[in-house]
Amino acid sequence: MATKIIDEYQAMMEAYEKSGGNVGEFENPNVPSIVISGNKVLGKNEVKGLIIEPTPTKDGVDVKITVKSGTKILYPMALCFGVIPKEGVQIINMEAVIEDNAGMNAISHCVFPNAEHIVHKMNYKIHIGKNSFFRYQEIHFHGEKGGVEVVPYTEGSVGENSLFVSTFTLKEGRVGKLDIKYDVDVMKKGKLELYSKVWAKGKDTVRIEEKGNLRGEESKALIKSRVVLQDEARSKVYSTVNGYAPYARGHVDCTEIVQDSAVAEAVPVVGVTNHLAKITHEAAIGSIDSKELETLESRGLSEEEAIKVVVGGLLK
Amino acid sequence: MDAILEVKNLSLIKSGKEIIKDFNISIERYSTSAVIGINGAGKSSLAYVLMGLKGYKPDKGRIYFDGKDITELSITERAQLGITLAWQTPSLFEGLTVKDYIQIGAKDKSLSIVKDALERVALDPSVYLHRIVDKSLSGGERKKVELAAVFAMHPKLAILDEPDSGVDTISVEKVMQLIKDFKKMGSTVLLITHRDRVAEIADKAFLMCAGQIIQQGAPKDVTAFFKNECTECNHKGMPVIKKELMKEEVK
Ligand SMILES: Nc1ncnc2c1ncn2[C@@H]1O[C@H](COP(=O)(O)OP(=O)(O)O)[C@@H](O)[C@H]1O
Ligand SMILES: [Mg+2]
Numbered sequence: 001m002a003t004k005i006i007d008e009y010q011a012m013m014e015a016y017e018k019s020g021g022n023v024g025e026f027e028n029p030n031v032p033s034i035v036i037s038g039n040k041v042l043g044k045n046e047v048k049g050l051i052i053e054p055t056p057t058k059d060g061v062d063v064k065i066t067v068k069s070g071t072k073i074l075y076p077m078a079l080c081f082g083v084i085p086k087e088g089v090q091i092i093n094m095e096a097v098i099e100d101n102a103g104m105n106a107i108s109h110c111v112f113p114n115a116e117h118i119v120h121k122m123n124y125k126i127h128i129g130k131n132s133f134f135r136y137q138e139i140h141f142h143g144e145k146g147g148v149e150v151v152p153y154t155e156g157s158v159g160e161n162s163l164f165v166s167t168f169t170l171k172e173g174r175v176g177k178l179d180i181k182y183d184v185d186v187m188k189k190g191k192l193e194l195y196s197k198v199w200a201k202g203k204d205t206v207r208i209e210e211k212g213n214l215r216g217e218e219s220k221a222l223i224k225s226r227v228v229l230q231d232e233a234r235s236k237v238y239s240t241v242n243g244y245a246p247y248a249r250g251h252v253d254c255t256e257i258v259q260d261s262a263v264a265e266a267v268p269v270v271g272v273t274n275h276l277a278k279i280t281h282e283a284a285i286g287s288i289d290s291k292e293l294e295t296l297e298s299r300g301l302s303e304e305e306a307i308k309v310v311v312g313g314l315l316k
Numbered sequence: 317m318d319a320i321l322e323v324k325n326l327s328l329i330k331s332g333k334e335i336i337k338d339f340n341i342s343i344e345r346y347s348t349s350a351v352i353g354i355n356g357a358g359k360s361s362l363a364y365v366l367m368g369l370k371g372y373k374p375d376k377g378r379i380y381f382d383g384k385d386i387t388e389l390s391i392t393e394r395a396q397l398g399i400t401l402a403w404q405t406p407s408l409f410e411g412l413t414v415k416d417y418i419q420i421g422a423k424d425k426s427l428s429i430v431k432d433a434l435e436r437v438a439l440d441p442s443v444y445l446h447r448i449v450d451k452s453l454s455g456g457e458r459k460k461v462e463l464a465a466v467f468a469m470h471p472k473l474a475i476l477d478e479p480d481s482g483v484d485t486i487s488v489e490k491v492m493q494l495i496k497d498f499k500k501m502g503s504t505v506l507l508i509t510h511r512d513r514v515a516e517i518a519d520k521a522f523l524m525c526a527g528q529i530i531q532q533g534a535p536k537d538v539t540a541f542f543k544n545e546c547t548e549c550n551h552k553g554m555p556v557i558k559k560e561l562m563k564e565e566v567k
Contacts (some may be wrong), residue, residue, distance in 0.1 A: 226410075255410075291372070292407045297391040298367055298400050299421025299469060309420065313411030 009035065009042045011084045015111035019168055019172060025078040032077040032104075036061050047073060050104070052215040060091035060121075067175025069099035070128070076135075077104060082111035083118050086147070090121040091121045096136075098131035100159070108138045111128030115176070115215040124163065126156030126184070139170075146174030146202050153181040158190040160216065171315050175204035175233070182209070188216030188245075196225045197315040200233035200262070211240040214248035214277065222248040228311045229262035240269040252281035257288055257314065259307075318382075319365070319453075320345040320473060320504045326377030328358075328365055328527075335361045337527040341379065343473075348495065350504040350515035350535060352526035352542055355357050355393075359508045360404050362524070363477045365472035366506070367401045381473070395421070398472030402479060405464040409449045414439075417449045422468035427556055433464035436497060455482040462483055463494060475506045492517055512513040524549045 012035055013023045025031045035043035041054045049071025053064040067073060077303070083090050098104060112118050128134050142148045158164045168180060175188050175198060186192045192212045200206050206229075212221035223239045230292055241250030247282055256264040270279035286312050296306035328336040335358045343349050354361050364372040366379060368391045377531040379387045386394055400421065409417065418433055419425045431441040437460035447453060449461060459482050466474050479495065480488050495517060503567045507518055515521050521538035523531040525546070531538055 288405065292409060294367075294369055294391055294418060295403060295407045298395050299404075299465070300392060300395040300400075301420060302392050309412065309416075310409065313409050313416075316411035 002120065005040070005042065008037050008040070008084055011113075012037050012080055012111065013084055014040065014176070015082060015084075015113040015141060016080050016109050018113065019109045019111055019139055021078065021080070023109075026080075031075045032073060033079065034063065034077075035080045036082075036090075036092065038083055038088060043187070047061075047075075049073065049102070050077070057091070057093075059089045060093070062093040064095045064262045065310075066097045067099060067102045067104045069102055071102050071169060073101075074103040077106040079106060081108065081120075081122075082112065082284070083146075084114065084210045086114050086116040087118060087255035089119045089121075091123075093123045095125045096127070096134065098126075098128045098132045098134045098162075101131045101291060102129065103133035105135040106137070108136070109141065110138060110139045110150070112148050113143050115143045116145050118147060119149045120151065122152040124152070124154040124156070126154060127172070128156070128158045128162045128164055128190075130160045131162060132159060133167040135163075137167040138291040140168075140172070141253070142170070142173035142176060144173055145164075146176045148174070148176035149179075150176065151179045155183065156182075156184040158184060158186045158192055158219075158246070160187045161189045162187075163191045164192075164303055165193040165195075167197070169197045169315070171197060171199040171286045175200045175206060178208075179224075180208045181183065182211070183211045183213070185213045185215050186219040186221060188219060190216055190219045192221040194221075194223045196227070196237075198226070199228045199237070199311065199315055200229050200230070202233065204229075204233040206235035208236070209238045212242070212250060214241065214243045214250055215245055216248075218247045218249075219245060220248070222250045223250075223254075225254045225256075225266075226314050227256045228259075228315060229256065229264055230259040231262060234260045234262070234264070235262075236265045236267070238251075238267045238269065239281070240271070241279045241281075242271040242273070243279045244273050246276035248274065248275050248279075250277075250279040250282070252279075254281075254283040255314065257311065258285065259287060266273045318345045319343060321506070322380040323366070324378050326365065326379070327375045328361060328372060329375045330361070336365065336374070337528050338382055339528060341522060341529055343504060343506060344520070345504055346499065346502065347520060348499050348507055348518045350507040350509060350521040351524050352512065353538065354510055354522055354546070358527040359510075359524055360477055361527075363401055363404075363475045363506075363508055364446040366475060367391055367399065369562040371507035393409065399475070400466055400469050400471040400473075401475045402477060403463045404477040404481065406458050408451055408458070410461075412449050413443045413445065414447050414449055414512040418462065418465045418468050421465055423470050429468055431474070434461075436467060436490065436494050437461075437464045438563045439464065456484055456487070458470065459483055460487065460491075463491065467494060467498065470501060471503055473504045475508065477508045478510070479507070480509070480511065488538045499521060512543055515539050
């Protein structure tokens, strides 16, 4: 049993490295961290002012993370979630509470290196107090078979004068089926930034539904999505910003690049119920700009190399 | 003459209009040659045909580079032979840093080469190396990055399409110096411009009008003609210029 756990931890760490993570973080006592494989907590490190409370469930783990009032966590928290076998379900319910005058950055790697049939559900509840910040980055690493269904749903509230930045990146391996949802309220002078970067191939399907509700005066939101599709991949991106309060400012910026017989749809919705709010949007769907490719070709790159550079930049 | 580039009887038709007509030019190796002409003369189209852009395959004629017929070659193949283009209005690239952009084509990708190229266009490397080549750059800054990237490539033939356009007056001096540096480095330069002042730093100038070269020679003579006589033509009737030219030749 013990060796089995060690093997599993080893496999998680390998996948973590492949997805660009630095394994040393899990050995550094100053770096807060948690490693969850399936429904097992394989590692956990708390630092002063940060409480991590995991509770294993049948199909995953419920985790509560609290950053105590007045604490700014120095090093970004490292999270590693994943399923090593070909098949399985992992349901993570994560509640993150950033109390007042507090802040944390966190980078989460979700790894499914052997996925053939895996369902990964993440339900986030994010509460950010006043004068606080939470920057959360989620990087996915899937195998080449495309057998993953990823369903991250985030509900949150950004308190007065606080910041929430969430970045979702899935550009290594196949997407499989991705269904992202955000619904976040932003209070007075609060700021929300949501970034999604996805590269879909084969028969992958992508659905992104992001919603920022600007409820407080002078609150701000930026929703930026970059989806690159090739082969027969499909995507639908629904980005919504609602301005309910005076001087609320929001912007939706969605670019989808389609190649081969891929299909993309973008629905930017901007709603304003307060006449002093201002929300703007830009959405572009199309193939890669031929002038951009020709420019790179004129520097000696082949067409394939040029496509990689343009797509790489877009998803960076 | 040792020509690095020779264009023979080139014709390009776009939307039913002959933009380049029975065009001939011969560019001497290691020289700086200016192609001058008013807006719409066909200068950029010529640059695109020479670079081999997909929408600019010639309808007639041949292009020889280093004695080799390159008419059917792709952009990439031409670039790998040593031809490149500094675009008149360069594209923007999301997520790509100035450093990345310059290194893409650079023969020697070392940081010192990138920095040197930036300094030559009056862009402080400590400020610009990590800037993104997107809409956050001003038009003039983007132009300078373009020239730096082409310079770092050490091309055999650098086609510079209006290198000074959008560049502020102080930096224009730097750009002029850079054009001279291309020559020192051993590049042949095809300098496309509508400004006589820029054309005058070349060794030889060609006057392009309505898709043809109508005069060539010492830059001063060509620009003088461009300034003084060309207006009569008003870019409508080639024959007017031809008549003027014929008079000159008779003299
Ligand atoms: N794709 C095109 N279709 C139709 N006309 C074009 C096209 N590209 C250029 N032209 C026309 O060809 C002429 C030459 O254009 P261009 O080469 O850009 O001139 P220059 O660079 O000398 O200002 C112009 O009249 C321009 O409008
Ligand atoms: Mg032009």
